[in-house]
Amino acid sequence: MTEGLSAETKATRPIRKIALEEHYSTPELAKTYVARPTRSDTLFADIERRLADFDQLRLEAMDAAGIELSVLSVTTPGVQAVADTDLAIRLAREANDVLARQVQKRPHRYAGFAHLPTQDGVAAGAELERAVRELGFKGALINGQTAGHYLDADMYLPFWERVHDLDVPVYLHPGQLADQPAMFAGRPELDGPVWAWTADTAAHALRLVFAGTFKRFPRLKIILGHMGETLPHLLWRLDSRWEMELGEKLPRDDLPSTIIRRNIMITTSGVCDPNALVGAIAALGEDSVMFSVDYPYEDSTTAGAFIESAPISEIARAKVCHGNAEKILRL
Numbered sequence: 001m002t003e004g005l006s007a008e009t010k011a012t013r014p015i016r017k018i019a020l021e022e023h024y025s026t027p028e029l030a031k032t033y034v035a036r037p038t039r040s041d042t043l044f045a046d047i048e049r050r051l052a053d054f055d056q057l058r059l060e061a062m063d064a065a066g067i068e069l070s071v072l073s074v075t076t077p078g079v080q081a082v083a084d085t086d087l088a089i090r091l092a093r094e095a096n097d098v099l100a101r102q103v104q105k106r107p108h109r110y111a112g113f114a115h116l117p118t119q120d121g122v123a124a125g126a127e128l129e130r131a132v133r134e135l136g137f138k139g140a141l142i143n144g145q146t147a148g149h150y151l152d153a154d155m156y157l158p159f160w161e162r163v164h165d166l167d168v169p170v171y172l173h174p175g176q177l178a179d180q181p182a183m184f185a186g187r188p189e190l191d192g193p194v195w196a197w198t199a200d201t202a203a204h205a206l207r208l209v210f211a212g213t214f215k216r217f218p219r220l221k222i223i224l225g226h227m228g229e230t231l232p233h234l235l236w237r238l239d240s241r242w243e244m245e246l247g248e249k250l251p252r253d254d255l256p257s258t259i260i261r262r263n264i265m266i267t268t269s270g271v272c273d274p275n276a277l278v279g280a281i282a283a284l285g286e287d288s289v290m291f292s293v294d295y296p297y298e299d300s301t302t303a304g305a306f307i308e309s310a311p312i313s314e315i316a317r318a319k320v321c322h323g324n325a326e327k328i329l330r331l
Contacts, residue, residue, distance in 0.1 A: 014066040014304075014308065015066065015307075015308065015317060015318065015321045015322070016066065016068045016321065016322050017065065017066050017067045017068060017291050017304065017307070017321045017322060018067070018068060018069045018070075018071070018290070018291065018321070018322045018325040018326065018329075018331070019062075019065075019067050019069070019070045019071065019269075019291060019292045019293050019295070019300075019303075020071045020113075020171065020223065020267050020269070020290055020291075020292045020325060020329075021071075021073070021141075021171065021173070021225045021267055021269035021270075021292040021293065021294050021295075022058075022070040022071065022072050022073070022292070022293060022294075022295045023051060023072070023073055023074065023075035023076075023294075023295065023296065023297070024051055024052070024054070024072050024073070024074065024075065024098075024099065024102075025048075025051040025052060025074060025075050025078075026074075026091075026094065026095050026098050027052070028091060028094065029074065029078060029079075029091060029095060030048065030051065030052065032081075033077055033078050033079065033081050033082065033091075034048070034051065034075055034076075035075070035076045035077055035176070035192070037192050037193050037297060046296070047296050047297065050295070050296035051075055051296060054102045054105075054106075054110070057296075058070070058295070058296075059109065061293075061295060061296075061300035061301070062109065062300060064300060064301045064304070065293065065300035065301050065303060065304030065305075066304050066308075067293070067300065067304065068108075068109070068322070069108070069109060069110070069111060069331070070109065070110055070111070070295070071110075071111045071112065071113055071138060071325075071329070072099055072102070072103075072110055072111070072112055072113070073112070073113040073115065073141035073171065073173070074095050074115040074141070074143070075143075076143040076144070076173060076174060076175050076176070077143045077144065077175045077176045078091075078092075078095070078115055078143050078175075079091045079092045079095075079115060079116075079117055079118075079119075080118060080142065080143040080144055080145070080146045080175045080176070081143075081175070081176055082117075082119070083147070084119075085117065085119040085120050085123070088117040088118075088119045089117040089119075089120075089123050089127070091117075092114075092115045092116055092117045092127055093127060093130075095115045096112070096114055096115055096127070096130075096131050096135060096137070097135075099112045099115075099135075099137075100112065100131075100135040100136070100137075103135075103136070111136075111137070111138050111329070111331075112131070112135065112136070112137040112138065113137060113138060113139055113140055113141040113171055114127060114128050114131035114132070114135075114137045114139070114140040114141075115140075115141070116128055116140050116142060116159075118142060118146040118149075118151075118156075118159075119146055119147065120155075121155045121156040121157065121158045121159040122158045122159070124156070124159045125158050125159040125161070125162030125163070126162075128140050128159070128162055128163065128166065128168075129162055129166060132166050132168055133166075137168075138168060138169075138329040138330075138331075139168035139169040139170060139171065139223075139329070140163075140168070140170050140171065141170070141171035141173050142170060142171070142172060142173065142175075143173050143174065143175035143176075144172075144173065144174055144175020144176060144177075144197075144200060144201065144204065145175060145176075145177075145178045145200075145204065147178075148178040148179075150204050150207050151172070151204065151207070151208060151213075152207040152208050152210075152211035152213055160213060160216070160217050160220065161217070163217070163220060164217040164219055164220060167219055168221075169221040169222065169223050169265070169328055169329070170220070170221070170222055170223070171222075171223040171224075171225070172201060172204060172205055172222050172223065172224055173201070173225060174193065174197030174198070174200060174201045174225075174226075175197075175200075177191070177196055177200055184196055193270075193297075198226060198229050198230060201224065201226075201229045202224075202229040202230055202231055205222060205224055205229065205231065205260075205264065206231075206238075206256070208222065209256050209259050209260060210242075210256070214259050214262070214263040215259075218263075220263055221263060221264075221265060221328060222263060222264045222265070223264070223265050223266065223267060223290075223328075224264060224265075224266045224267070225266070225267045225269040225270065225292060225294065226267075226269055226270045226271055226294075227266060227267075227268055227269075227270075227271040227273070227276045227277070227280050228264075228266035228280055228284070229266075231260060231264070231266075232266065232279065232280040232283035232284050233279060233283065235256070235257035235260060235261075235283055236257070238256040238257060238260075239255045239256055239257050242255075242256055260284075261284055261285065261288065264284075264288070265284075265288045265289070265290060265324070265328060266280060266284065266288065266289055266290070267289070267290045267291065267292035268289065268290070268291050268292055268303070268306075268307065268320070269292035269293060269294035269298070270293075270294040270297065270298050272298075272302055272303055272306035273306075274306070274309075274310045274311055277289070277307075277310050277312065277320075278310075278311060278312065281312060281316060281320075286312075286315070286316040286319050286320065287319060287324055288324070289319075289320050289324065290320060290324045290325050290328075291303075291307050291320050291321045291322075291325075307320065307321060
């Protein structure tokens with residue numbers, strides 16, 4: 001639980017930060033597999049140049065926000081949108097090799113989440129193992145569904161076995177929708193990051209909860225961005241409505257809220273709202289929330305100032321800014 005919400009608890013000096021949802025792309029992926037979350041050509045041009053940069057703009061943004069280390073990942077949709085499995089395997093491997101070279105150049109500033117060819121569960125697991133064991137990556141980030149397949153499908157059991165054995169986290173990030181539901185028809189502003197990505201990613205995480213994935217692989221740790229994709233605010237209702245549907249009272253360990261609190265961590269990426277932060281910490285605990293920016297789609301300075309001044313205790317701030325990330329990523 002958060003404590004000490006008065007102005008006296010606000011940070012008085014910059015605190016060291018680790019950011020976990022910070023994106024890059026490669027020249028080949030950038031040709032086709034980068035989502036465009038803005039109608040502005042000017043804004044998108046700036047996003048594109050920042051996704052490709054490792055040597056100047058990114059570091060300047062990190063320094064301005066007091067970010068010591070960024071864990072980098074391929075921006076959405078990446079190879080999750082590739083139709084051909086062999087091509088996806090090649091592009092994912094190449095993207096991981098590109099990132100590994102950048103991490104080797106600046107190991108005190110950059111770390112990596114693996115990009116995975118989720119067209120094939122076995123291939124995804126093999127590339128994860130290579131990225132973790134050979135490249136030193138800290139886990140993986142997956143951009144939503146792949147060809148309509150969500151990660152609770154049986155085809156991913158070999159992948160989850162490999163994740164469980166490696167004991168690394170998987171960041172579940174928004175990606176392209178598998179289809180276009182009628183609820184978004186005629187309202188394109190609801191598509192993408194305004195709402196559709198949140199709804200899809202929250203549903204993706206809940207599929208894992210209700211499929212029993214975490215019971216089968218109890219050490220799994222999933223990370224959700226954007227302050228938990230609304231799930232921290234719905235825990236009571238998830239429990240209540242699931243028991244209603246089943247018509248029985250569930251043991252505490254079988255409640256959706258228990259599984260989410262035990263197996264899912266969240267980041268502040270893209271949500272610089274102190275009320276949402278306080279609510280998320282109250283719902284999940286201060287050991288389950290981590291700082292992130294969502295660079296280059298959000299402003300690093302804004303995110304840094306937000307977490308510095310958020311009305312939480314200094315103990316919680318230290319955990320959110322770096323302590324929880326150090327623990328889950330073994331930094």
